[in-house]
Amino acid sequence: MEINTHVIDLPERIYIGNGIISKVPEYFDQICLKEPYLIVTGKHVRKIIVDKITKEFKDYDIIEVEDANLDEANKVEELAKKLKSNVIIGIGGGKSIDVAKFTAFNLNRKFVSIPTAPSHDGITSPFAAIKGLGKPVSMKSKEPVAIIADIDILSSAPKRLINSGIGDTLGKIVAVRDWKLAAKLRGEYYGDYTASLALLSARHAMNTTRIINRDLTYGVRLLVEALISSGVAMAMAGSTRPASGSEHLFAHAVEMLYPEGPLHGELVGVGTIIMAYIHGINWREIKKALKRIGAPTNAKQLGVPDEIIIKALTIAHTIRPERYTILGDRGLTRASAEKVAKETGVIP
Ligand SMILES: NC(=O)C1=CN([C@@H]2O[C@H](COP(=O)(O)OP(=O)(O)OC[C@H]3O[C@@H](n4cnc5c(N)ncnc54)[C@H](OP(=O)(O)O)[C@@H]3O)[C@@H](O)[C@H]2O)C=CC1
Ligand SMILES: O=C(CO)COP(=O)(O)O
Numbered sequence: 087m088e089i090n091t092h093v094i095d096l097p098e099r100i101y102i103g104n105g106i107i108s109k110v111p112e113y114f115d116q117i118c119l120k121e122p123y124l125i126v127t128g129k130h131v132r133k134i135i136v137d138k139i140t141k142e143f144k145d146y147d148i149i150e151v152e153d154a155n156l157d158e159a160n161k162v163e164e165l166a167k168k169l170k171s172n173v174i175i176g177i178g179g180g181k182s183i184d185v186a187k188f189t190a191f192n193l194n195r196k197f198v199s200i201p202t203a204p205s206h207d208g209i210t211s212p213f214a215a216i217k218g219l220g221k222p223v224s225m226k227s228k229e230p231v232a233i234i235a236d237i238d239i240l241s242s243a244p245k246r247l248i249n250s251g252i253g254d255t256l257g258k259i260v261a262v263r264d265w266k267l268a269a270k271l272r273g274e275y276y277g278d279y280t281a282s283l284a285l286l287s288a289r290h291a292m293n294t295t296r297i298i299n300r301d302l303t304y305g306v307r308l309l310v311e312a313l314i315s316s317g318v319a320m321a322m323a324g325s326t327r328p329a330s331g332s333e334h335l336f337a338h339a340v341e342m343l344y345p346e347g348p349l350h351g352e353l354v355g356v357g358t359i360i361m362a363y364i365h366g367i368n369w370r371e372i373k374k375a376l377k378r379i380g381a382p383t384n385a386k387q388l389g390v391p392d393e394i395i396i397k398a399l400t401i402a403h404t405i406r407p408e409r410y411t412i413l414g415d416r417g418l419t420r421a422s423a424e425k426v427a428k429e430t431g432v433i434p
């Protein structure tokens with residue numbers, strides 16, 4: 087009899103609270119993380135936040151990444167080997183965290199996640215979106231030994247980044263429907279528990295849209311918890327399936343066609359409106375929620391030409407053919423793509 091082993095890599099410890107960034111050295115002692123450390127960050131985050139963390143470090147190096155791609159990951163890998171660092175720390179948005187966890191996985195080093203923006207659910211997930219590997223989808227990576235989520239820092243991130251995290255999380259409403267559909271039509275494994283966890287994150291994100299305009303700190307805390315549990319859902323499922331369906335395929339397609347475009351979560355938000363419409367669920371509620379917080383709901387606000395939106399809708403199903411979604415095997419015709427984009431108000 088074949089025994090299927092399902093391995094779940096979860097974060098070991100999550101620190102979440104206000105002003106906790108100054109406690110990083112204390113936390114590292116608690117979980118016995120030893121220097122030298124390698125910090126992976128971006129040039130903006132380095133200026134604003136990294137110095138606050140490294141004040142008490144003695145043996146460490148910092149590397150700035152501009153993009154989450156293979157070339158950058160290779161540079162980080164080389165430096166980590168040279169430095170003989172056992173701990174790779176990602177400080178920043180999704181890009182820096184992804185490069186750090188991908189390198190930590192390849193070298194089998196410990197990975198610490200210090201998010202500076204609640205813009206994505208890669209904070210916890212043992213997956214990384216690394217460009218240059220053929221497909222714009224996530225690769226298996228290292229789970230964090232610790233996540234340090236300072237709500238003061240996360241709340242002071244630009245509003246656009248906060249809204250982006252809400253968009254990424256609302257996407258789970260569609261992702262879970264797509265997963266259920268794949269289970270019914272293709273007999274794909276469907277994990278009820280992880281699906282529920284992902285949906286719970288989306289519910290939290292929906293609540294956040296009602297709170298954040300009057301209580302930013304509380305709203306961000308709620309959002310961060312949602313992002314963390316969506317990442318846990320991915321870890322438990324052993325894939326990004328609970329967190330990424332047709333709405334993400336649309337986002338990836340736009341990113342491919344229009345690389346310097348919007349933030350990941352902004353695209354996922356608009357993708358969620360469109361795919362919810364195709365699923366026949368309450369897409370207006372999703373659109374209203376995004377509008378409430380001032381997140382983009384159409385091509386103009388995204389800064390993406392209408393033609394790219396239509397093209398992306400027609401190619402989205404080809405991005406990850408093995409992941410069945412509402413787009414089916416043949417995707418949308420150009421005429422249908424135009425129709426759904428118009429009816430949802432994404433294009434005029
Ligand atoms: N692994 C996974 O499961 C997931 C991965 N992702 C990936 O994450 C990426 C998206 O992450 P996202 O955070 O939106 O984009 P980025 O990491 O590219 O960050 C966007 C910008 O925000 C800046 N920034 C971050 N924090 C702050 C802050 N506190 N104050 C001011 N500026 C700040 C960054 O600065 P700097 O230039 O210094 O970095 C960067 O310029 C995509 O590559 C996506 O594929 C998304 C979801 C899940
Ligand atoms: O962005 C993600 C979840 O929010 C990861 O999804 P992908 O596997 O589609 O890259």
Ligand SMILES: [Zn+2]
Nearest residue numbers: 207254350354
């Ligand atoms: Zn995402």
